[in-house]
Amino acid sequence: MLSAVLAQPEKFHTAVSVGQQVGEHVGIFAFAVSGALLAVQKKFDIIGIAVLATVTAVGGGIIRDLVIGRTPPIAFTRLSYAVVALAGALLIFCWHPPLRLTRWPLYTTDAFGLGIFCVTGTETAHRSGLGGPSAAIVGVVAAVGGGVLRDLLAGEIPLLLRRDSELYAIPALVGCTATALLIHYGHLDDFTGAIAALAVFALRVLALRYHWHAPQARPHRRR
Amino acid sequence: MLSAVLAQPEKFHTAVSVGQQVGEHVGIFAFAVSGALLAVQKKFDIIGIAVLATVTAVGGGIIRDLVIGRTPPIAFTRLSYAVVALAGALLIFCWHPPLRLTRWPLYTTDAFGLGIFCVTGTETAHRSGLGGPSAAIVGVVAAVGGGVLRDLLAGEIPLLLRRDSELYAIPALVGCTATALLIHYGHLDDFTGAIAALAVFALRVLALRYHWHAPQARPHRRR
């Protein structure tokens, strides 16, 4: 039996730091919890919770890998990703806050995953040979992708777009740009990467806490 | 003009049994009928029926092929797939049960396609070089993908997630795991594959008939 890894071009093998691997698993766990919380809100059963948690957790990474041409996407071959996602689903199935209090846990775990995937997404895209601006764009897609799939599957307008979404895309853009700059100047390591991820998280949580909104298009008053 | 087939890596050329080819076409027809029935329920016109039938029928296979890196996906080059899907759409356009009786035909054709695509999806993923567990996961994605796209495009929460969904993912998981085990022990052939597909179908239909449900998360009573 051919190992799937053999099918991957050499460029995807360059060393990934232990910090990044730990980070990816933490991000997957956080996104899985956010997906499971939405599934509980929607009164899905345990299967629905497990599916929505897993899709949220690995969806962004799968889109990222398809975009950079890494097939099969790593989520299909590194099974620890699915295990961590299912652990998040099980946790929320067994214990979750009362329904009317799920909003903040959902938004903060989502923000946490968002921060981490900005950094790992941009870094992975760069490692595959993309230049800085392109890598940052792929990073944004990787970071927001899982949440968009989660919201679509649950029948909601994605947080990314919602009018009351309190700056979802802005923190992601900032984090991915910062990561691309850190890479460009040779300063990306586990420490600076963690700082960038935390900055995204903080920016998003502050926007939620203080209801920062982007401007809406003026309603038209003429006639 | 370059044949599209030339662009495909050698690994996708290993012989596929006649039984599997027949199976794929039957599965495509069944999924097309399920998509067409949902389109009729939604009062789409003949174009909408044809589009939804085709997307349901080939969507899972396209996702599978993108995941394993087989581009262009086979549905774009083997035109018999589209012909069979359109035949299913035409059949339902010309003759369909009264609207209030479409639920069972929709669910049973969907279950039939699900069973077949579990087997062919897992087998195709394995043939592309994936190990057993990874191949089974790709198989699940191939089997449920068409139905998820169908439900999303029609503005419904996917059957895969719905609270009243009566074990949709469980039969798929069982079928793909069984197929991966059959491959591992060298026992997958047209006959055992057909048995596995029928087992998925039977499990799903029994779950529908007897309203087997997975547990829901306890509503929280503590305040």
Added chain:
Amino acid sequence: MLSAVLAQPEKFHTAVSVGQQVGEHVGIFAFAVSGALLAVQKKFDIIGIAVLATVTAVGGGIIRDLVIGRTPPIAFTRLSYAVVALAGALLIFCWHPPLRLTRWPLYTTDAFGLGIFCVTGTETAHRSGLGGPSAAIVGVVAAVGGGVLRDLLAGEIPLLLRRDSELYAIPALVGCTATALLIHYGHLDDFTGAIAALAVFALRVLALRYHWHAPQARPHRRR
């Protein structure tokens, strides 16, 4: 830093005419405007407008590139695409018709993008080595893909399927088939391509203007 372009197989480098490049940018602008108009209708903020405009503008092309195996998709490496899409979003953010008058601008810009992407999508798919019928199918997917993503993300049933959709898929099919035939007989150039795109646009706009509809499945009267 490895240029992303180096990662692309040779077949994607054959010369693209200036006319086609101009056309793609015009199509992206038109689709971006249609996405931004829907975002304004939905009362999204400026971020939501920019995101929906960009996804609509480049979504079809990204799906096309994934299908033909061109990774990363050109939208991630040619940044002028994103710039043009954001320009369309900004235009609509600053100036847009009163909400109750957005329907026609949305539908006509969408029809314009549809026409152009039929031609460029089919041509790109053919250049990647696909035969005529397959290239035409990929062209249809490229042409309708952005609009489908736009409608799904905004929580609407895609125009492609909607009962009141006045022949959305038919013009696309006609345009892509015409383009494939022009290629086959060696007559595709900037001029004939523009004619084909305009024919799609005209057919769609006439269908809208005169409410041409495809037949619906007979409601069942037997009981």
